[in-house]
Every structure is written in structure tokens, then in C-alpha cells.
Amino acid sequence: KNEVEQSPQNLTAQEGEFITINCSYSxxxxxxxxxxxxxxxxxxxxxxxxxxxxxxxxxxxxxxxxEKHSSLHITASHPRDSAVYICAVNxxxxxxxxFGKGTKLSVKP
Amino acid sequence: xxxxMQNPRHLVRRRGxxxxxxxxxxxxxxxxxxxxxxxxxxxxxxxxLQKENIIDESGMPKERFxxxxxxxxxxxxxxxxxxxxxxxxxxxxxxxIGRTAGSNQPQHFGDGTRLSIL
Numbered sequence: 001k002n003e004v005e006q007s008p009q010n011l012t013a014q015e016g017e018f019i020t021i022n023c024s025y026s027x028x029x030x031x032x033x034x035x036x037x038x039x040x041x042x043x044x045x046x047x048x049x050x051x052x053x054x055x056x057x058x059x060x061x062x063x064x065x066x067e068k069h070s071s072l073h074i075t076a077s078h079p080r081d082s083a084v085y086i087c088a089v090n091x092x093x094x095x096x097x098x099f100g101k102g103t104k105l106s107v108k109p
Numbered sequence: 110x111x112x113x114m115q116n117p118r119h120l121v122r123r124r125g126x127x128x129x130x131x132x133x134x135x136x137x138x139x140x141x142x143x144x145x146x147x148x149x150x151x152x153x154x155x156x157x158l159q160k161e162n163i164i165d166e167s168g169m170p171k172e173r174f175x176x177x178x179x180x181x182x183x184x185x186x187x188x189x190x191x192x193x194x195x196x197x198x199x200x201x202x203x204x205x206i207g208r209t210a211g212s213n214q215p216q217h218f219g220d221g222t223r224l225s226i227l
Contacts, residue, residue: 033215041198043218086152095204096142096154096165097216 003027006087006100013107019074021103023087026068033097034061034072035086043086046072077107111136113203114183115219122191123227130186130222134203141184142216143169143176146198155199158184188224196226 004025013019023032034046047054047061049070054061058077063070074081084104088097114133122128134141143155154168158178169176173191178184188195202216 035218040220041223042220043200043202045215045217048215088152094165095140096157096168097144097152098154099144099152101151 002100003091003098004087004089004100006085006103008103009101010104011106013077013105015078015107015109017077017107019077019081019105019107021072021085021087021105023070023072023100024068025070025087025089025098027089027091027098029068029089029091031090032063032070033088033090034070035088037084037086037102039083046085074105079107079109082106113138113201113217113219115199115201115222117222118220119223119225121225121227124192125190128188128191128195128224130188130199130201130224131183132186132201132203132219133183134201135205135217138203138205138217140164140204141178142202142204143184143186144200144202146200146221148197152200155186191224191226193226196224198223 007022031048031050033048036044036046049063058075060073084102086102087100113135116131139160141158144152145155146152156169156176157165161180173189175187198221200221201219204214204216
């Protein structure tokens with residue numbers, strides 16, 4: 001079993017839809033990260049959080065430490081949001097990241 | 110303020126050759142992480158370095174792979190005697206401080222080096 005599990009693996013949405021991507025982890029963490037990887041392959045850090053909720057534009061990330069679960073929400077989705085969204089955690093005191101396998105999102109116009 | 114710079118973007122090698130991947134961290138960042146993304150798989154940690162020190166190499170294969178981050182110049186990931194299974198995207202990330210400061214920091218990623226072994 002992977003230490004970081006994401007669902008769904010693939011997601012297709014219509015432009016304007018509200019999108020939720022889920023991440024569950026099985027280890028103790030000090031922080032959780034949401035990353036975005038575009039078809040060109042570059043990786044962008046969207047959020048780092050250790051509790052509560054963060055918002056940036058149309059993106060919202062939440063984390064529930066007790067349940068070891070995080071969600072990434074995209075409001076009013078747009079085709080340019082099409083990418084792979086990756087959840088990653090810092091396990092304990094480790095600086096390196098443990099990654100989920102990613103959720104491939106495709107937003108159709 | 111330039112981001113994390115990796116070069117080359119694409120590297121083709123024949124089996125048995127050496128591959129050298131370079132990573133220049135963001136200005137002011139002294140911590141570098143190397144990750145590997147095999148085709149159709151998630152990213153995996155390889156090695157964590159500070160200037161002139163390897164902090165954690167638990168994710169690095171024991172043979173053929175080495176990494177350094179000298180006092181001057183970029184971090185280098187070196188793969189000797191490459192094999193087909195080394196074909197992957199190799200990403201470098203940097204952060205200003207590491208866990209020793211008591212808190213995690215966001216990691217800033219480069220665009221990766223796509224290594225293809227013929």
C-alpha cells in the first residue's frame with residue numbers, strides 16, 4: 001500500500017464545474033503539499049499546509065490531520081486547469097517529499 | 110529572480126555512457142532535493158543535499174548513482190554506465206532552509222531533465 005493515495009486517478013470535467021481531488025496518507029506528517037504538473041512536465045508548488053485551509057484564487061486546499069486526509073478544490077474550472085495534480089507529504093522530520101501518483105485532470109470547454 | 114534551473118532539458122545517452130544532470134537552485138536557497146519520475150509512475154525521492162554535504166541519500170540506488178552540491182556551482186546528479194531502466198524525468202527542487210530549522214519550507218521545482226537511454 002502506498003503511503004500517499006490519491007483519488008480519482010483520472011478526472012474529466014466540463015468548464016465551470018467544481019472539482020475535488022482527494023489525498024489520504026498513512027504516515028505521520030509535518031506538512032502536506034499540493035503540486036501541479038503541466039503537460040510540458042514542469043512542476044509548480046500550489047500549497048503547503050499543516051492544518052486548516054488555504055485559498056489562492058480559484059484553488060482551495062484543506063487538511064484534516066486527525067483523519068489524515070486532504071482535499072484540493074478548484075472552483076469554476078477552466079481548460080487551462082488541465083494538468084496532473086500531485087499530493088506530497090513531509091513524513092515526520094524528513095525534508096524530502098513522499099508523493100502520490102497524481103490525478104490527471106482534463107477540463108473540456 | 111530566476112527559479113530553479115536544470116540542464117539539459119533533454120539528454121540522450123547510449124547504454125554504458127555517463128549522464129550528468131545539473132541543477133542550480135533558486136538564489137538564496139542552500140538545500141537541494143533530487144527526485145526521479147519513471148514513466149507512468151509517481152515521483153520518488155533520491156537524495157537531499159546542502160552545500161558540500163549529503164544529508165539523506167536513502168532513495169538513491171547504491172550503485173552507479175552519485176550526487177554532489179559543491180560550495181560553488183550547481184548540484185550534479187551523475188549516473189555512470191547508464192541502462193535502459195534509467196530512462197526517466199529527473200527533477201531538482203530547492204528550498205531556503207530544511208528541517209533543521211524546525212519547520213518545512215515549500216520546495217521550488219525545476220522543469221526537469223528528461224533522460225533517454227538508447
